Amino acid sequence: MLLLMQLIFILLAIISHEYEAQAAFEPPYSSVVVPVNKHIDAVKPLYSVQILTAYINSQYLHANFLIDLDAPFIWHDCILQWNTFEGSCPNNTLCTYPVSCEEYQCTDVRTIYSYQSPSCPPVTNDSTIPDWGYCTCPVNVVNPITGSCSQALLNYDEFTVNTSDGRNVFTDLYGAYPNAACAPSSTFQSFPANVTGVMALSSSPYALPAYLYDPLKRIVALCLPSNLSAPGILLYGTGPYNLLPHSNVDVRSLLSYTPLIKHPDSFGYFINVSSIVIKTRSIDIPTNSTTKLSTIEPYTTLRTDIYNGVVRRFLKVTQRIPPAKPVAPFGLCFNTSINGTQVSIKVPDVDFSLQDGKKWTVSTANSIKQITKDVACLAFVDGGATSEPAIVIGTFQCEDNFLVFDLENSTFGFSSSLLRKQTSCSNFNFTLTNSS
CATH class of the missing domain: 2.40.70.10 (Acid Proteases)
Incomplete structure (x- = not known):
């Protein structure tokens, strides 16, 4: 009987040790x-x-x-x-x-x-x-x-x-x-x-x-x-998340977060945009409007009432930039050629104001699309008077922005343009290495 109890004790000790070893194991990857x-x-x-x-x-x-x-x-x-x-x-x-x-x-x-x-x-x-x-x-x-x-x-x-x-x-x-x-x-x-x-x-x-x-x-x-x-x-x-050349900087430190909003008719991702701000002036978004994030739509689509407000404001803050004939699907375009030489243009940021006072800043690289050597356009599209969702944020506005869909906490993280941090989405090191 004593021998049996000793054997059981030894067996339990072995099992406990293996369990602790498994619990203590941390894989090299996250x-x-x-x-x-x-x-x-x-x-x-x-x-x-x-x-x-x-x-x-x-x-x-x-x-x-x-x-x-x-x-x-x-x-x-x-x-x-x-x-x-x-x-x-x-x-x-x-x-x-x-x-x-x-x-x-x-x-x-x-x-x-x-x-x-x-x-x-x-x-x-x-x-x-x-x-x-x-x-x-x-x-x-x-x-x-x-x-x-x-x-x-x-x-x-x-x-x-x-x-x-x-x-x-x-x-x-x-x-x-x-x-x-x-x-x-x-x-x-x-x-x-x-x-x-x-x-x-x-x-x-x-x-x-x-x-x-x-x-x-x-x-x-x-x-x-x-x-x-x-x-x-x-x-x-x-x-x-680390990007070159600043591989010691965790991109998470650059992120702001806003809640993800559930939509009854979609498995996609939605956020609450309360207004669009251009050079301190605000275009209010109706409270019952929804904003969707898309990897299929190439440019941000705005319901007509919102789109018209953005275009009117943009016309005022870009009066010094010569206009150009619009190129479909865009409604507002600019001349980027002076005496046959292409010039770069810089326009004010477009800020999506979110819950809790957060803002997602859309800089020139994500708001102006160069169409030809001579023409660049505001990369927002009129979605029509009955567009639902009212705002669909497209891929052009997301390029070189670090985006995080946190399904654990139902939040959306965003960096705004990485170009302003002297890096980009193409700066991850994909060289294979051994984990040991």
């Missing part, structure tokens, strides 16, 4: 990281992330996914195949395992976490895979570029990304296993070249953030690049 690329070969500027999608013949395949803050789930160019053993998938094709129409994920995605579009027809359970014996799960997907509806098949997917401590990118990898959907290759014809998927970064439980678990925290940091030559960055995790 985030996962992927580069963000800008594309200008579609109908409007768009941004993508590159994800590792499958490990075949001792190497990873990768795919580029369009960043969408609204999408309820991920979907991309792939095919379903129930027998996914090595060599069963056609060459240069990504194969994934199907979700049955009888599984709860199918009902969830079809009903609660679906695309809401009147152009989408009802889905049925008629689809099957040869020799599988179960019905697949067709779901509707909406092309974020054209607005057209198509059908895709829900799957069990596997994505892989690099880990990071906010300053370095590690060779160590992190796996995520989302329920995504496979859409036909033809669905992506309107997408930028080599972009064959939609990466949902919304608050939906079927978007990517929901599949990234401990030790990561539900915090999405996004920094859109303004040029094509170097990528921006998407980080998921607590940070820190």
